[in-house]
Amino acid sequence: MKLTVNGDEHDLAAADLAEALRLLELDSAVVATALNGAFVPAASRAATALEDGDRIEIVSPRQGG
16 A cells, blocks of 8 residues: 655555554664544554555654754
């Protein structure tokens, strides 16, 4: 299925957001996620189904100010 991840198109065979992170090798990273503009908590990623054309944003925390 075609998904847009941080603005880049990917062809991923992922049924849910947690699986998409595994396929992108980000499953062990501490990140914040959003699906189609809506925040998805880490505890809800496995229950968040994906559909063709979805937009995923993945943001990692940064230090500084």
